Amino acid sequence: MPTPAQHPTFSFDSIDPQRVEDALARIGPKWTTWSTMVLAQENRPMRVRDVSVQLPFVSEQNVSKRLATMHADGLVTRSDNRRGAPYRLSALGESLAPLHSTLSDWSRAHLPLGTMAEAERIENALRRLNLRDATAVIQVLGAGGPMRFVHISEEAGLDTPWARQRLLRLQADGLVSRTGTRHGDPYVLTDAGQALGAVYASVEHWSAPIAERRASPTPRPVAAATRTNVGVPLGPDGARTAAALRRSTAAPNSLFSHVPQPQPRVPAAVTAQSAPGRGR
Template identity: 75%
Template sequence: MPTPVQPPAFSIGSIDAQRVEDALALIGPKWTAWTAMTLAQENRPMRVRDVAARLPFIREPFVSKRLATMHADGLLTRPDDRRGAPYQLSALGTSLAPVHRTLSDWSHAHLSLGQMAEAERVEDALRRLRLRHSTALIQVLDAGGPMRFVHIAEEAGLDSSYIPQRLLRLQTDGLVTRTGPRHGDPYVLTDAGKALGAVYASVEHWNSPIITERRTSPSPRPVAAATRTHPDVPLSADSARTAAALRRSAAAPNALFSHAPQLQPRVPAAVTARPAPGRGR
């Protein structure tokens, strides 16, 4: 019997945490992945109203801001800057497809989320990974766990007063756990956290010299602060409103979901699978 081919191993310790976090700051803000995957499936220039029609759980003004931010970040292109000009994925945005597949594969293998749209699954994975310093903490635990939080702070070079809050979030997201129930018990990575090597390698590989150049450039990107989602802010504030919108959209199917009206162009199954009812993002 032939020996099965083993998948390549990716070391969390070998990745550049800063490059990973720089990339996640671009591709991780809420709805960025879902927007990019929708544009990839349609494979044509789309105006704001066309994208918004396929994302009925997001208000159109927010879709417009997200598209503008993605355009400023180089993920989208458009023929000109006139009002109403359509957007489409740039070469950099198109090259995100392998990253999205890796995120989806990791989620399927290590998270018990039930049935949901692939774009929603990718959004969920990015939500767990994109918070500032999370990559560095996971890298420290991978190299030296189990560790108490003061030692994690020392190894990561971070303020120890900041670490407990971030570790609590990583616990909630299923990436870190404690070795016992008592306060002060050491932390270790979960199986999902240990399996992040391939995800980080994919994200780091995608982080092109263009992104590195932007990070070191003294001139800021011309994006209004209101259009960005800060990578260190949890995404739970609008979860109730999003869940209500998802329930409304289920009653009036759109091209995003499984039963689109005949006159609507269908988006293939990678995006059309119905999200779990009532799940806020």
């Protein structure tokens, strides 16, 4: 059983739970990491069927849906919107490499999962974190734990039934434990939960370009008499977004260098051991 951490190494007070959860909602859905790694390793535009061939354990329909969502979330781009147009990673998608490495390191250090493919390990970690209000509960315990249930509920701003459900899930995932067996005994973060400070910091760092775009003022529309495209607000796939994404410092050639070997083609036996999908 995971043991409580004794020496916090990160200030949980500095976490913005909503920003963390918004970012996890983009990268946490099932098959997102697998699709990202395939596109990174191939480093070329790929159609849905090309990605699906590299992921034989995922239906082509699911690959198509995942890539469409990743496109809407800015993780991949397309040359145009024609049916069948290929996808490739955007700069934002490429910049996931350091965050994926952080998630993998955290999993290896704190979760007894045994041998599994790198993408599967990362998605397992994300399934534990991509839960509504989980970040707020972990932040409360990281900043003020050990803490009794009623105080966790109050500090996190959650109603009693939902707070209890969330704590039970976090306990099952090895991120939270009780200090005793009696009713009312306080909760505390495990070593795995305490180590999430560094993971959350990486998530917030990765999401900085997204927050920057949202904070940017909306450009003024061009006056009707101007009759020119100069100054017209650009769409989501326009140059303005591309320029914002290019501010990432990730180097495409070093993407996923922590992966010991190409992972997409996973033996059926390994894939069958994957944890079931978990909803938010």
